[in-house]
Amino acid sequence: MIADHQDYAKHVLNAxxxxxxxxxxxxxxxxxKEEHLAAILEAANQAPSHRHTEPWRFRIYQSEAARDDLGQGLAKVYQSFAGPSFFEAKFKKTRLRPTLVPVVIAVICSPGEKANLPLYEEILAVGCAVQNMHLAAHALGVGMIWSTPGYYDHPELRELMEMAENSHFMGLLYLGYPACPFPTSKRRPLSEKTVWL
Structure with missing residues (x-):
């Protein structure tokens, strides 16, 4: 039993x-692979939430047509948002990006209306769900990045995502198998972020 627990811990910590x-x-x-996408989504659904509100909601753009429509929609939102700061290169990149990966997932926070909880708790719960997804994706050899565009609260984006009035857009997840090794990076020392009492 101890050996099994240690092996389990090793895999979790490795991820x-x-x-x-x-x-x-x-x-x-x-x-x-469908089983990979299903496992990633189910990992999200196992995230903790206060009073079991489970506020995470996902719009999954998988078909070529859906991802193309998403790219067109995002480009239009960017154009409206940018105004005089509009850049043609940014517009084209926004338009094409969803079409270059096999799956894009829009992340939305839908707070539990009857739970009477602070909004930040619901947002934190969605963050936990996304972290679960990222860990599951890595364990399955799937690349993922969480992108939050500057126009995340633009009315046209809310319309594009068909969001309820009390919902909050939390970003887009781009998923695909790596075309190169996963990047490496370092974190600053934990000693800079902790106080022991």
Whole structure:
């Protein structure tokens, strides 16, 4: 039993320590295996939430047509949002990005209306769900990156995502198999972030 527990801990900690965001430009266009996508979504659904509100909601853009429509929609939102700061290159990148990966997932926080909880608790719960997804993706050899565009609260984006009035857009997850090794990075020492009493 102890050996099993230690082996389990080793795999969990390995995923935590080696998980890294993979730029969408470094992902293959190959379709994700259905069982991999299902496992990643189920990992999200196991996240903790106060009073079991489970506020995470996902819009999954998997078909080529859906991802193309998403790209068109995001580009239009960017154009409205940018105004005089509009850049043609940014517009084109926004338009194409969802079409270059096999799956894009929009993350939405839908607070429990009857739970009477602070909004930040619901947002934190969605963050936990996304972290679960990222760990599961890494364990399955799937690359992922969480992107939050500057126009995250734009009315046209809310319309594009068909969001309820009390919902909050939390970003887009781009998923795909790596076309190159996962990147490496270092964290600043834990001693800079802890106080022992």
């Amino acid at each position: 935590i320590h080696h998980r890294r965001s993979l730029p969408s430009a470094s992902m293959k266009p190959d379709p994700l």
